[in-house]
Each structure stands twice: as C-alpha cells, then as structure tokens.
Amino acid sequence: MGTNRSPTMRDVAVCAGYSTATISRVLNNDPRVAEHTRNRVMVCMKKLGYRVNPIARSLKTSRTHTIGILSPEFQNDFFMSAAEGIENYLRANGYISFICNSRENPEEEAELVRMMIEKQVDGIIIIPASSRGGEHYQLLRELEIPYVLVDRLIDGLEADAVLTDNFRGAFTAVERCILGRAGNIALIGGPLDITSARERTEGYRAAMEKYGKAIVEELIVCGDMHVESGYRLMGELLRQDPQLQYVFIINLFMRIGAEKYLLEHKSARDIRIAAFDESAISPLFTHTWVTVRQPLSRIGAQAARLLLRRIQNDNLPFPQVYRETPEIITHS
Amino acid sequence: MGTNRSPTMRDVAVCAGYSTATISRVLNNDPRVAEHTRNRVMVCMKKLGYRVNPIARSLKTSRTHTIGILSPEFQNDFFMSAAEGIENYLRANGYISFICNSRENPEEEAELVRMMIEKQVDGIIIIPASSRGGEHYQLLRELEIPYVLVDRLIDGLEADAVLTDNFRGAFTAVERCILGRAGNIALIGGPLDITSARERTEGYRAAMEKYGKAIVEELIVCGDMHVESGYRLMGELLRQDPQLQYVFIINLFMRIGAEKYLLEHKSARDIRIAAFDESAISPLFTHTWVTVRQPLSRIGAQAARLLLRRIQNDNLPFPQVYRETPEIITHS
DNA sequence: CTGTTAGCGCCTTCAG
DNA sequence: CTGAAGGCGCTAACAG
Numbered sequence: 001m002g003t004n005r006s007p008t009m010r011d012v013a014v015c016a017g018y019s020t021a022t023i024s025r026v027l028n029n030d031p032r033v034a035e036h037t038r039n040r041v042m043v044c045m046k047k048l049g050y051r052v053n054p055i056a057r058s059l060k061t062s063r064t065h066t067i068g069i070l071s072p073e074f075q076n077d078f079f080m081s082a083a084e085g086i087e088n089y090l091r092a093n094g095y096i097s098f099i100c101n102s103r104e105n106p107e108e109e110a111e112l113v114r115m116m117i118e119k120q121v122d123g124i125i126i127i128p129a130s131s132r133g134g135e136h137y138q139l140l141r142e143l144e145i146p147y148v149l150v151d152r153l154i155d156g157l158e159a160d161a162v163l164t165d166n167f168r169g170a171f172t173a174v175e176r177c178i179l180g181r182a183g184n185i186a187l188i189g190g191p192l193d194i195t196s197a198r199e200r201t202e203g204y205r206a207a208m209e210k211y212g213k214a215i216v217e218e219l220i221v222c223g224d225m226h227v228e229s230g231y232r233l234m235g236e237l238l239r240q241d242p243q244l245q246y247v248f249i250i251n252l253f254m255r256i257g258a259e260k261y262l263l264e265h266k267s268a269r270d271i272r273i274a275a276f277d278e279s280a281i282s283p284l285f286t287h288t289w290v291t292v293r294q295p296l297s298r299i300g301a302q303a304a305r306l307l308l309r310r311i312q313n314d315n316l317p318f319p320q321v322y323r324e325t326p327e328i329i330t331h332s
Numbered sequence: 333m334g335t336n337r338s339p340t341m342r343d344v345a346v347c348a349g350y351s352t353a354t355i356s357r358v359l360n361n362d363p364r365v366a367e368h369t370r371n372r373v374m375v376c377m378k379k380l381g382y383r384v385n386p387i388a389r390s391l392k393t394s395r396t397h398t399i400g401i402l403s404p405e406f407q408n409d410f411f412m413s414a415a416e417g418i419e420n421y422l423r424a425n426g427y428i429s430f431i432c433n434s435r436e437n438p439e440e441e442a443e444l445v446r447m448m449i450e451k452q453v454d455g456i457i458i459i460p461a462s463s464r465g466g467e468h469y470q471l472l473r474e475l476e477i478p479y480v481l482v483d484r485l486i487d488g489l490e491a492d493a494v495l496t497d498n499f500r501g502a503f504t505a506v507e508r509c510i511l512g513r514a515g516n517i518a519l520i521g522g523p524l525d526i527t528s529a530r531e532r533t534e535g536y537r538a539a540m541e542k543y544g545k546a547i548v549e550e551l552i553v554c555g556d557m558h559v560e561s562g563y564r565l566m567g568e569l570l571r572q573d574p575q576l577q578y579v580f581i582i583n584l585f586m587r588i589g590a591e592k593y594l595l596e597h598k599s600a601r602d603i604r605i606a607a608f609d610e611s612a613i614s615p616l617f618t619h620t621w622v623t624v625r626q627p628l629s630r631i632g633a634q635a636a637r638l639l640l641r642r643i644q645n646d647n648l649p650f651p652q653v654y655r656e657t658p659e660i661i662t663h664s
Numbered sequence: 665c666t667g668t669t670a671g672c673g674c675c676t677t678c679a680g
Numbered sequence: 681c682t683g684a685a686g687g688c689g690c691t692a693a694c695a696g
Contacts, residue, residue, distance in 0.1 A: 008688090008689055008690085009689065009690065010689080018666075018667085019666070019667045019668075020667090020689090020690075020691090021666070021667060021668080021669095021691080021692085022665090022666060022667080023690095024690065024691055024692085025665095025666085025691095027690090027691095028691085032665060032666090033665065033666080034665060034666090037665080037666085051450055052450075052689085052690080053391075053452075053688090053689050053690070054450060054451060054452075055387055055390050055391050055396070055451075055452060055688090055689080055690095056391050056672090056688070056689030056690045056691090057689080057690055057691075058387050058672095058690095059385075059387050059388050059391050059672050059673070059674090059688090059689080059690075059691095060671085060672050060689080060690050060691045060692085061672085061690085061691070061692095062672075064387070074412040074413070074415055074416045074419075075409045075412050075413055075416070075612075077407045077409070080406040080407050080412060081406070081407055083406055084406045084407070084433060087406075087432070087433055088433075096430075096432075096447065096451070097432075098428075098430055098431075099431050100419070100428075101416060101419055101420075115428065118383050118384075118385075118386060119386060119387075119428070120385075120386075120387055227612065227615060231615075253612060256612065256613055256615060256616060257615070259616055260615045260616055263616065263618065279613075280407075280559065280585060280588060280613075281588055281611075281612075281613035281616065283559060283563075283588060283589070283592045284588060284591055284592055284595065284613065284616050284617075285616075286595065340672095340673055340674085341673065341674065341675095342673080350682075350683085351682070351683045351684075352673090352674075352675090352683090353675080353676080353682070353683060353684080353685095354681090354682060354683080355674095356674065356675055356676085357675095357681095357682085359674090359675095360675080364681060364682090365681070365682080366681060366682090369681080369682085384673085384674080385672090385673050385674070387672090387673080387674095388672070388673030388674045388675090388688090389673080389674055389675075390674095390688095391672090391673080391674075391675095391688050391689070391690090392673080392674050392675045392676085392687085392688055393674085393675070393688090394688080
C-alpha cells in the first residue's frame with residue numbers, strides 16, 4: 001500500500017530463483033541464457049511489474065539513450081517540423097530526445113550544450129543559432145560527442161549536417177519564373193552570413209545567368225528575415241521598377257510582409273511571388289506563383305539517422321553533408 | 333590526451349586533501365563546512381573543471397531535476413509558446429525539461445507518460461491531447477508524481493491546471509462587438525467536448541444574453557478547429573444572413589479559413605471579425621476587429637511554478653486551477 | 665549456461 | 681567540522 005518502492009532487479013532475482021546477473025542478461029537479450037530460465041524471469045518481471053531503472057543503467061554504461069536537440073526558436077514551424085522528424089525517428093529507435101531553446105543566442109546555445117554534456121546525452125542535434133560557430137563545437141569534438149547540424153552550416157566548421165538543398169530550390173524556383181516568360185525578376189534575400197540565405201541568393205543568380213537574364217543589382221535587396229523588412233523591401237522594389245512582375249523571396253516571414261504591402265497598396269497588377277516555405281497561412285497568400293517546400297521532417301529523420309550511426313560508430317567518412325531536395329510547386 | 337575521463341568527486345578530494353564527503357558537502361552547500369575548506373575545494377573544482385554527474389546524483393537521491401512536457405503538436409505556435417514559458421521558468425530554477433509530442437493521440441500520450449515515469453522525471457506538464465482523460469492520469473496519482481494541465485482541462489478529473497480564461501476572453505470580445513452597435517453577431521465555434529471551445533461558446537452566449545441580443549441559432553456553427561471548416565462555415569453564415577456584420581471565431585485556424593473565404597468572394601462589405609489568437613501572419617488579416625490574445629508564456633511560467641511548488645511539497649490545497657486573463661485588443 | 669564480484673559517482677548516516 | 685563506510689540499481693568481467 002502507498003509508497004511501495006518499485007521493484008528492482010534483485011526482487012526479480014529472488015522471485016525467479018536466479019542471480020541478478022541472469023536477470024540482467026535477460027534484459028539485455030544475452031543469447032547465452034536458457035530458454036526456460038528466460039521465461040521464468042520474464043514471468044516474474046511481469047508479475048512484479050518490473051521496469052529497468054535507466055538511471056542506474058546509465059551510471060554503469062555511461063550511455064543514456066538520450067539525444068539533445070537545440071532549436072533557436074520554439075514558435076517556428078520550420079524548426080519544429082524538423083524537430084518532429086527527429087523525435088519520431090529517435091523514438092522509433094529506442095532513443096528519447098530533449099529539445100531546448102537557444103533563443104537565437106549563441107551564448108545560450110553554448111550554455112545548453114554544456115548542460116547537455118553534463119546530462120550525458122549520447123549526441124546532439126543542433127539547429128545553429130548563428131552561422132558563426134562558437135567554442136562549444138570544439139568542446140563537443142574534444143569530448144568526442146557526436147553532433148549533427150540541421151538547416152544551417154557553420155562557416156569554417158567541418159561537421160555532419162543535413163539541410164535543404166537551398167541552391168537548387170532557389171535555382172529551380174527562379175527558373176520556373178524565367179520560363180514563364182518573366183520580365184524582371186527581383187530578389188528579396190537575407191543576411192549573407194546566414195548560409196541558407198546565401199545559398200538561396202546564389203541559386204537566384206545562377207538561374208539568371210544560365211538563362212542570360214540581366215541581373216539588375218537594384219532589384220536585389222536584403223532583409224533580415226522578418227515580416228517588417230519584407231514589407232519595406234517590397235515597397236522599395238516597386239518604386240525601383242513599377243512594372244515588376246516577379247519577385248523571389250527567400251523566406252516565409254519576409255513574404256508575409258511583401259504580401260501585406262501588396263494588399264494594402266491594392267496592386268491590382270499581377271505581381272507573382274516565388275518563395276520558400278509554406279505554412280498554415282499559405283491559403284491567404286494572393287500572389288503565389290511558385291512555392292519551395294522544404295522536406296523538413298525528412299531532414300529531421302535523416303539527421304537523427306546520421307547521428308545514431310555516429311553513435312554506433314559506424315565508420316562513415318567524416319563529415320557527411322546531406323542536402324535534401326525541396327519540392328517545387330508551381331501554382332496555376 | 334584524448335579520452336580524459338572527466339574528473340570525479342574523488343579527484344577533487346585528492347587534489348584538495350579532503351574526503352569525498354566534504355566535497356559533497358561543499359557541492360550541496362552544507363553549512364557545517366569551514367570557510368577555508370570550502371574555498372580550497374572550490375579552487376580545486378575550478379582547476380580540474382569538475383562538474384557533478386547528475387546521473388550518479390539521481391541514482392542516489394532519486395530526484396532528477398527533470399520535468400517532462402507533453403504537447404499534442406509541435407507545429408503549433410500556441411503550444412510552443414506555452415512550452416517556451418515553461419522552459420524559461422524551469423531553467424531559471426535549476427530544472428530542465430523534456431518536450432515530447434503526443435501527436436493529438438491519447439494513446440501516445442499515455443505511452444509517453446509511462447516513458448517519462450521510467451526516466452524518473454520529477455513532474456510532468458501536460459497539454460492534453462484530448463479532454464477525455466485516460467488511465468495515465470490515475471497512474472500519476474498513484475505514484476504521487478505531480479502534474480499540471482495546461483490549456484485544456486479534462487472532464488471529470490480533479491487536477492492542477494493553468495489556462496486562459498476562455499469564458500472571459502470570449503465574453504469581452506463579443507461585448508466589444510455589441511458595444512460597436514452590431515447587427516447580428518455570428519459564432520464559429522468548435523467541438524463542445526473540447527473544454528476551451530465550450531467555454532468560449534459559453535462566453536459568447538453570456539455576452540449576448542447580458543445585452544439582450546437575440547441569439548439566432550442559425551448563426552451559431554461549429555467547426556473542427558481547422559482551416560477548411562472556417563472557410564466552409566463562413567460561407568454558410570453569409571448565406572444564412574447576407575447582411576451579417578460581425579463574426580466571432582474561436583481559433584486562429586478557422587479564422588484563416590474565414591478570411592480566405594472573404595478574400596475569394598470579394599466581400600467588399602465591411603464584415604468584422606473578432607477572434608482568438610494572434611500569430612506571425614495576423615498582419616495579413618483584412619477584417620480584424622477584435623483580437624483575444626492569450627498570455628501563453630505567462631501560462632507556461634505559471635504552470636511551471638505550480639508544478640515546482642508541488643514537487644517541493646508546498647502544501648497548497650488541491651487542486652489549483654488558474655485562469656489567466658487574456659488581453660483584448662480592439663482595432664481601429 | 666549461471667553466479668560472484670566489483671564498481672559506475674555520488675550522498676548520507678554514524679563516528680570521531 | 682571532517683572522515684569512513686555502505687549502498688542507490690545495474691552491468692561486465694571472470695570463474696566455474
């Protein structure tokens with residue numbers, strides 16, 4: 001009654017008439033244990049409602065079957081979709097995960113990495129808060145704790161990573177605009193020290209060049225990835241080129257701003273937007289031409305898979321960088 | 333070089349010339365340890381880069397300073413905002429948290445609860461996947477593991493909980509419409525077995541009654557909280573009452589659907605929407621009249637605080653249910 | 665195939 | 681104020 005401490009291996013051992021070593025073997029599927037013994041033990045475990053104590057086990061093995069995940073933002077569907085992909089894969093493989101919020105702050109990210117190390121996670125998946133790295137990456141390497149980057153790379157850091165093929169996504173999206181016999185195609189890009197923004201910009205330029213479209217530098221503008229800058233930049237572009245027909249926008253939030261601008265300025269004109277990302281609100285966009293859909297949950301699963309292989313010391317060449325192909329959707 | 337196992341209490345003890353017992357005392361701020369001893373020990377800890385091994389500590393104390401969080405959906409800004417509030421509070425108080433995804437599925441939720449129990453979390457915060465409960469709640473009670481519900485209640489379950497004051501939010505929003513000298517005010521509600529949907533509907537009715545507005549049952553429709561149903565229901569309402577001026581919509585997703593309907597059907601007419609929730613995309617809404625903003629991160633923090641008090645056995649009366657007042661914003 | 669033994673790193677009486 | 685000793689629950693040699 002009441003605070004019945006939960007049964008331990010010893011209890012099972014007594015109940016079954018074996019030593020704890022045998023119980024342990026059954027637990028770990030050690031093949032050299034007699035079939036009938038195994039059965040007896042299993043029955044006792046069931047009877048007593050025995051469950052291993054993962055803490056004791058971890059203390060012994062110094063493996064926790066726990067993976068840390070670092071995300072720069074919780075209220076961001078993209079990161080969370082990737083996190084979901086990660087979690088699903090891990091859970092299906094006997095690991096559990098642990099998401100923490102770095103709040104776009106490399107310092108906090110580093111602190112969280114230290115905390116995770118302390119908690120003895122078996123590995124870490126990081127959606128980096130910045131493309132500029134930090135000493136914690138080195139720490140992880142020294143301690144030989146495997147980690148995988150997701151969505152962004154770190155400049156100058158050799159590391160396993162899984163991310164969208166940003167270049168290709170941008171290239172194809174812009175290509176579709178060009179093949180639609182576009183006039184000018186403007187770009188609302190992002191900070192060039194964010195690898196994904198840079199790659200998308202490069203994709204734009206490459207597509208333009210490939211098809212011999214003149215690149216008008218005035219029609220290439222950079223925002224900060226947030227709604228307001230999209231709004232502002234859309235205005236600027238239209239002032240630059242009142243006849244503008246196509247805009248390629250590299251992320252969802254700036255695109256929301258741009259749509260808002262168009263809405264408010266009742267641009268009856270047929271501006272067409274090609275952009276990365278999709279979300280619950282996409283139905284409200286009125287200028288959608290091409291959408292680049294990132295395979296986020298696949299990216300997450302891929303990252304988790306890679307990490308587990310590292311943990312199991314599969315000796316894959318280092319580093320592995322997977323670029324997952326996005327889906328390009330052209331709307332009517 | 334290389335695999336230098338990390339220093340243990342014993343290393344510190346040797347370095348400082350004391351026993352491990354003393355090191356432990358320093359770590360736990362035991363007052364009966366001489367000041368200079370404490371200093372010596374601290375210096376050694378710093379020098380060796382000592383960090384406690386929380387696993388060993390947990391094995392001994394059977395407390396993990398870890399809290400499990402269950403969320404029905406990762407790609408949901410509202411849940412994740414609450415999660416963020418929780419995490420912040422916990423981290424500031426020496427606890428870490430552990431978010432898992434129940435995928436709107438009570439079975440998975442139960443399974444995750446069992447997993448968390450196994451992992452020996454000190455407590456759990458649950459955003460319930462369903463208002464209908466399940467045996468895991470009883471399990472938690474039996475094992476005397478504290479838990480707090482967030483955002484939704486469970487029918488027939490006495491439990492600590494923190495949530496938005498849905499009734500009041502709805503009441504006030506509708507009141508503002510009425511005071512704006514509205515004609516009919518329609519309602520797009522949700523499944524009545526979800527407590528929050530039910531409470532919001534009640535708030536609507538109460539406000540209507542208080543001001544003596546006739547409740548037209550044809551103008552009260554229920555969706556499933558998703559975009560499509562908002563779209564469909566907006567259409568139905570306008571067919572019911574082509575002169576409709578105000579609609580109160582109980583969540584963001586149905587509201588997106590409704591806005592989409594209005595957009596496509598170029599309702600130049602001045603329909604005004606009062607609705608729960610706000611998000612990155614709110615700028616794109618064109619019929620906003622009143623917004624009910626849930627204080628999600630406060631709710632999260634509150635839930636975390638309550639849970640920690642339970643864990644520390646503060647004997648508060650049981651159960652505690654906090655209803656946090658939402659902010660009501662009236663737009664021009 | 666099974667048991668014995670010796671810890672993993674820490675906390676906690678109980679003595680001194 | 682400090683130390684010695686035992687044990688939390690489990691695993692991993694090493695014997696047999």
